[in-house]
Amino acid sequence: MWVVVLLVTTNSCTARAQRSLPSGDTSDPLPSWREGVAKERILNFVQRVTSLGKDYVPPEERLATFDNDGTLWCEKPVVPQLVFIASRVDALVQHHLAWKKQLPFRTILEQGVGALVQLDRADVYHVVTSVESGMTQSEYRQEVRHFLASARQPRWERLFTQLVYQPLCELINYLVKKDFQVFIVTGGGREFVRTISQQLYHIPRERVVGSCLQTRFEIQGEEPRVVRLPQFVEPINIGEGKPVMIDRDIGRRPLLSCGNSDGDVEMLQFTESRDRPWLAMLIKHDDSQREYAYEQGAAKVQRLATTRGWTVVSMRNDFSRVFPFQRALP
Amino acid sequence: MWVVVLLVTTNSCTARAQRSLPSGDTSDPLPSWREGVAKERILNFVQRVTSLGKDYVPPEERLATFDNDGTLWCEKPVVPQLVFIASRVDALVQHHLAWKKQLPFRTILEQGVGALVQLDRADVYHVVTSVESGMTQSEYRQEVRHFLASARQPRWERLFTQLVYQPLCELINYLVKKDFQVFIVTGGGREFVRTISQQLYHIPRERVVGSCLQTRFEIQGEEPRVVRLPQFVEPINIGEGKPVMIDRDIGRRPLLSCGNSDGDVEMLQFTESRDRPWLAMLIKHDDSQREYAYEQGAAKVQRLATTRGWTVVSMRNDFSRVFPFQRALP
Numbered sequence: 001m002w003v004v005v006l007l008v009t010t011n012s013c014t015a016r017a018q019r020s021l022p023s024g025d026t027s028d029p030l031p032s033w034r035e036g037v038a039k040e041r042i043l044n045f046v047q048r049v050t051s052l053g054k055d056y057v058p059p060e061e062r063l064a065t066f067d068n069d070g071t072l073w074c075e076k077p078v079v080p081q082l083v084f085i086a087s088r089v090d091a092l093v094q095h096h097l098a099w100k101k102q103l104p105f106r107t108i109l110e111q112g113v114g115a116l117v118q119l120d121r122a123d124v125y126h127v128v129t130s131v132e133s134g135m136t137q138s139e140y141r142q143e144v145r146h147f148l149a150s151a152r153q154p155r156w157e158r159l160f161t162q163l164v165y166q167p168l169c170e171l172i173n174y175l176v177k178k179d180f181q182v183f184i185v186t187g188g189g190r191e192f193v194r195t196i197s198q199q200l201y202h203i204p205r206e207r208v209v210g211s212c213l214q215t216r217f218e219i220q221g222e223e224p225r226v227v228r229l230p231q232f233v234e235p236i237n238i239g240e241g242k243p244v245m246i247d248r249d250i251g252r253r254p255l256l257s258c259g260n261s262d263g264d265v266e267m268l269q270f271t272e273s274r275d276r277p278w279l280a281m282l283i284k285h286d287d288s289q290r291e292y293a294y295e296q297g298a299a300k301v302q303r304l305a306t307t308r309g310w311t312v313v314s315m316r317n318d319f320s321r322v323f324p325f326q327r328a329l330p
Numbered sequence: 331m332w333v334v335v336l337l338v339t340t341n342s343c344t345a346r347a348q349r350s351l352p353s354g355d356t357s358d359p360l361p362s363w364r365e366g367v368a369k370e371r372i373l374n375f376v377q378r379v380t381s382l383g384k385d386y387v388p389p390e391e392r393l394a395t396f397d398n399d400g401t402l403w404c405e406k407p408v409v410p411q412l413v414f415i416a417s418r419v420d421a422l423v424q425h426h427l428a429w430k431k432q433l434p435f436r437t438i439l440e441q442g443v444g445a446l447v448q449l450d451r452a453d454v455y456h457v458v459t460s461v462e463s464g465m466t467q468s469e470y471r472q473e474v475r476h477f478l479a480s481a482r483q484p485r486w487e488r489l490f491t492q493l494v495y496q497p498l499c500e501l502i503n504y505l506v507k508k509d510f511q512v513f514i515v516t517g518g519g520r521e522f523v524r525t526i527s528q529q530l531y532h533i534p535r536e537r538v539v540g541s542c543l544q545t546r547f548e549i550q551g552e553e554p555r556v557v558r559l560p561q562f563v564e565p566i567n568i569g570e571g572k573p574v575m576i577d578r579d580i581g582r583r584p585l586l587s588c589g590n591s592d593g594d595v596e597m598l599q600f601t602e603s604r605d606r607p608w609l610a611m612l613i614k615h616d617d618s619q620r621e622y623a624y625e626q627g628a629a630k631v632q633r634l635a636t637t638r639g640w641t642v643v644s645m646r647n648d649f650s651r652v653f654p655f656q657r658a659l660p
Contacts (some may be wrong), residue, residue, distance in 0.1 A: 060534050137577060181536070194581050205388050206511070214564075217573040217596055224600045226577045231579070234544075243547040247467060247556040249579050251524050251535040266547055270554045276486070328386040 059179035068186035085112035088131035133230035243270035389509035404493035418461035453490035567633035573600035
């Protein structure tokens with residue numbers, strides 16, 4: 001078990017950063033970040049809150065929260081979990097023959113994940129609860145692992161798990177070294193992301209907060225198990241659901257947070273404080289060459305970033321590389 | 331801030347244990363436990379799962395979960411949070427004059443907390459949601475701190491916060507040193523227990539799972555805040571709610587768990603496994619001299635402890651002292 005985990009983690013970009021970095025505090029903790037305002041603000045902020053002085057924050061209060069899709073890994077052309085869900089519709093239709101005639105399942109069966117992203121939110125949730133329930137948590141994890149072991153992102157023809165943002169992995173690594181508690185706060189599925197958080201980001205599963213289904217405890221034979229039910233836990237972990245869930249599950253306010261879309265606005269607002277330093281960061285997808293350039297779903301957060309003094313991170317300007325497999329550009 | 335926290339923690343029994351124990355692995359990590367089956371099982375278990383060998387469990391999987399009321403601190407004659415709730419009814423009636431005529435509030439106003447414990451569960455929940463909502467989380471914490479700063483347990487005439495079980499504090503301390511992740515999983519209020527978990531047990535607030543109210547995020551003036559609403563998050567963290575919430579909030583199964591009542595049965599069952607070692611512990615209240623002797627609400631868990639091989643901890647026989655202020659008896 002141990003050995004397997006260690007082998008797998010060599011895929012993750014954090015491990016790569018660790019290998020390529022000499023030890024010691026004098027080395028650059030963020031080698032894939034270009035010199036600029038964003039990098040400078042991060043380094044200054046961490047320096048301030050970890051040094052004894054008026055801005056010092058004790059380790060237990062150094063909470064950092066990161067969105068996942070589009071913040072830590074690539075969400076284009078489609079969020080990986082939606083590709084998984086479309087594949088589940090395909091796999092489960094043999095047990096649900098009515099889906100062949102029933103919307104929205106019929107459209108997904110005919111047109112694939114492209115149809116799924118066209119649906120309104122209520123329909124997406126209906127599909128999610130239908131195909132991600134009716135199994136134990138451990139069976140679900142197996143399905144996710146199996147899917148991610150072979151599913152590839154079309155543009156780079158690489159596994160989804162290879163499409164993590166190297167600069168963000170370095171930032172997580174740096175914050176952990178500075179005794180931050182780093183949590184993922186994802187609009188996506190809690191258990192989906194927990195399945196990969198350790199491997200991809202060295203973030204343990206108990207530090208993943210996300211949308212989740214209701215569950216039931218039962219003992220089957222002699223074995224206790226948790227079964228996934230076809231209803232969401234409220235609220236969904238998007239928008240104002242994020243601070244609500246951060247408060248419920250962690251019980252602290254973030255000192256640093258990072259997102260990329262309008263669904264992250266309230267988490268970034270929750271980070272602001274009159275009483276202590278804070279850093280709210282917005283990842284801007286403006287690099288059509290090395291990743292994607294898109295603004296849809298981010299109009300509000302970009303406007304607020306300007307008026308609230310949040311730190312905008314331009315993928316094109318602030319990153320010397322985006323993915324671990326890319327060569328760094330000066 | 332730092333200084334205040336350090337001063338306060340000197341009240342906790344864990345700190346006391348740390349001061350009185352010489353450092354080094356050869357000293358007894360559980361000095362308030364008498365030699366016997368329970369202590370031997372704990373020490374053997376921890377030794378097995380932390381030593382390289384067939385029973386080794388890596389640190390990240392060493393999850394330990396403890397109930398709070400009656401497991402870590404005294405719940406007799408009345409659970410402290412219920413005393414707090416009765417005091418809230420008294421304090422809030424000036425804003426809710428109808429309560430003077432309205433059941434169950436009228437009875438609580440007339441008879442105090444004694445009436446509250448006589449109510450059925452639905453009525454208790456109605457009172458809880460009425461008096462613990464309508465304020466921000468930080469206002470609520472202030473109320474709890476203010477209450478616990480002066481409220482005393484009648485038999486010992488001591489603060490509730492002094493009535494923690496010294497042997498359990500030592501056990502938590504020992505497990506943390508052995509790289510366990512120790513969580514409180516309480517049927518009581520999550521925010522209530524978070525207010526004191528660091529001070530009493532050196533358990534940080536993000537490691538408290540408990541029953542909780544729904545909340546709303548809002549920005550009041552410039553300040554983001556979380557407001558408590560008069561509805562519970564489902565499920566209540568009792569009975570099968572405990573494994574459901576452990577799975578949801580932590581995402582792992584306990585390797586070790588400890589409870590004292592029928593509300594802990596499912597958490598203890600969730601600890602059992604065919605695939606790895608486990609330790610399920612039941613605190614038995616059988617010491618009328620130094621604490622209390624009672625069995626109500628524990629018939630099922632005591633029966634199961636026998637048939638399932640759970641470790642029963644007798645307060646009378648296994649503890650050389652119960653509370654930090656008591657002298658150890660040989």
